[in-house]
Amino acid sequence: MIRAAFATGRLRRVLVTALLWGVALLFLVPMLWMLSSSLKPNYQIFETPPRWLPRPPRWENYREALTILPFARYFINTAVIALLMIVGHLLSCTLIAYAFARLRAPGREALFVVLLATLMLPYPVTMVPLYVLFNRLGWINTVLPLVAPAFFGAAFYIFLLRQFFRGIPADFEDAARIDGANLLQILWRIMLPLALPALATVAIFTFQYAWNDFLAPLIYLQRPELYTLTLGLQFFRTTYTTNWAYLMAASLVTVLPVIILFFFAQKAFVEGIAVGGVNK
Amino acid sequence: MTPETLAANAPAHPARRLSLAGREALTFYLCISPWLVGLLVFTLGPIAASFWYSLTRWDLLSAPQFIGLRNYTHMVDDRLFWQSLRVTLHYTLLYVPTELIGGLILALLMNQRGIRSMRVVRTIYYLPSVLSGVAFVVVWMWLFHPTAGLINGTLARVGIVGPRWLADPNTALYALWIMSLWGLGRTAVIFLAGLKQVPQPLYEAASMDGAGAWRSFWSVTLPLITPTIFFNLVLSIIATFQTFTSAFVATNGGPLDSTLFYVLYLYRQAFQYFAMGYAAALAWVLFVIILLLTLLILRSGTWWVFYDGEAAQ
Structure with a gap:
């Protein structure tokens, strides 16, 4: 009886593991194929049936693909935007979220509902009037339309940080207040050190968003020297439509920073996503 | 009340004249003022302005010309408007159910106990979803290449002539659908968090009552994760109505407008034809559609979403 149960338990585990890895393989194939194609010489890329291993791998593809267009420049442009957005979100969202979490004021709950409602507002709805506004301000072909709004808070991160702040026991702050600390001191010395994991999540999500964003840069950055990586890659794709080896090499380099970040900060990624779905 | 008026009313020590609660409220509004300004300048203001734009004919160069509701009546006869609406709805009906069911299945797989390689597998499932974007x-596009792509190349090996995927108006939308499913890990992670919230004793009680795995899934798991299903449903619908990058990069709406998503059409009107008035009207229609859909789902939630007394702290 016990042996049978053990046997079925083990059988079950083997089956589940096989299923898990079968599905995992499906998820991996596009990435492996991207890597394989990026290393193929041109005459091997259109081979049918397709072969997995480039013989021999042609590493020059990377150097060539990345120098045909100024990808280094695109890289810097994207990094600058991402960095400014991260600074903007960290500064604004912490302060706003702390107020929503801890300070009592008439109208607070109603405003929080407004905040949650704006979470559901799709970007395309305000796309046209925002363009008109930024055009009037003379901000087209600058990073300001992408970066400036970040300094005025972003609903999702305010929500995320507020949830986190509410989870921190109030005793710490009370003690500090008795010692005469003011709000900014409490925020800086007590809340922020405790909220580091949540702040990391905000920074990482903002980075990922800025790195992948396409529509907003497409609208506001029309001069090639201002292009971000996604714009550069799209430009590259329309110019070298059939050179798939170069395209795969460029794509891979474009996503590499996000992949590296993901491996180092998987926990922050996963927890940030989960917050919205469960706490509410 | 601004700090200036408060100071004017309080001759000697302005701060001291305020009660403790008043000071706290003032601080609250000071702290959230960036958000309030942003809300007015980047959200509410533009929405209001765009309603005015939607009543005009405007190419950004000359002054807007008031034309009443003509942009809206024009939509009725605009074949591409209806096409873009049809494409978006078709895609929503295709993608949302598969995303919810697929994401839940993936989450159930990720939630299995006692599997040694689970951490690696979870990483693999989740990784593609962080890569969204042009890459x-x-x-x-390369995988879907009609002759040399991996998919058709592999199909050819077993003697099947694969479809032309993105190049065929009958399959292009389905190709975009398959492509989006690669990002399923994101939905799965939200479901996984929901699954972990189901109290373990409930499963023990169910199994003591003789429920098998299947029965306890339907009677315990599913009702208890309805809030998560609900959350994913709202998120997913709003996201599909915003589909842009994949259609713009992979097909640019083609072939034969078979992937002309609503936002792509809106983008074209605004930034390729500079028909700002018409684009603003399209944006308003999108806004109303999403608002109605969201309200409808929120309403329906009272029928099928189960809120535990404890969970809803």
Whole structure:
């Protein structure tokens, strides 16, 4: 009886593991194929049936693909935007979220509902009037339309940080207040050190968003020297439509920073996503 | 009340004249003022302005010309408007159910106990969803290549002539659908968090009552994760109505407008034809559609979403 149960338990585990890895393989194939194609010489890329291993791998593809267009420049442009957005979100969202979490004021709950409602507002709805506004301000072909709004808070991160702040026991702050600390001191010395994991999540999500964003840069950055990586890659794709080896090499380099970040900060990624779905 | 008026009313020590609660409220509004300004300047203001734009004919160069509701009546006869609406709805009906069911199945797989390689597998499932963007699309364009792509190449090996995927108006939308499913890990992670919230004793009680795995899934798991299903449903619908990058990069709406998504059409009107008035009207229609859909789902939630007394702290 016990042996049978053990046997079925083990059988079950083997089956589940096989299923898990079968599905995992499906998820991996596009990435492996991207890597394989990026290393193929041109005459091997259109081979049918397709072969997995480039013989021999042609590493020059990377150097060539990345120098045909100024990808280094695109890289810097994207990094600058991402960095400014991260600074903007960290500064604004912490302060706003702390107020929503801890300070009592008439109208607070109603405003929080407004905040949650704006979470559901799709970007395309305000796309046209925002363009008109930024055009009037003379901000087209600058990073300001992408970066400036970040300094005025972003609903999702305010929500995320507020949830986190509410989870921190109030005793710490009370003690500090008795010692005469003011709000900014409490925020800086007590809340922020405790909220580091949540702040990391905000920074990482903002980075990922800025790195992948396409529509907003497409609208506001029309001069090639201002292009971000996604714009550069799209430009590259329309110019070298059939050179798939170069395209795969460029794509891979474009996503590499996000992949590296993901491996180092998987926990922050996963927890940030989960917050919205469960706490509410 | 601004700090200035408060100071004017309080001759000697302005701060001291305020009660403790008043000071706290003032601080609250000071702290959230960036958000309030942003809300007015980047959200509410533009929405209001765009309603005015939607009543005009405007190419950004000359002054807007008031034309009443003509932009809206024009939509009725605009074949491409209806096409873009049809494409978006078709895609929503295709993608949302598969995303919810697929994401839940993936989450159930990720939630299995006692599997040694689970951490690696979870990482693999989740990784593609952080790569969204142009690169994500470009990779799939290559996989979908009609002759040399991996998919048709592999099909050819077993003697099947694969479809022309993105190049065929009958399959292009389905190709975009398959492509999006690569990002399923994101939905799955939200479901996984929901699954972990189901109290273990409930499963023990169910199994003591003789429920098998299947029965306890339907009677315990599913009702208890309805809030998560609900959350994913709202998120997913709003996201599909915003589909842009994949259609712009992979097909640019083609072939034969078979992937002309609503936002792509809106983008074209605004930034390729500079028909700002018409684009603003399209944006308003999108806004109303999403608002109605969201309200409808929120309403329906009272029928099927189960809120535990404890969970809803």
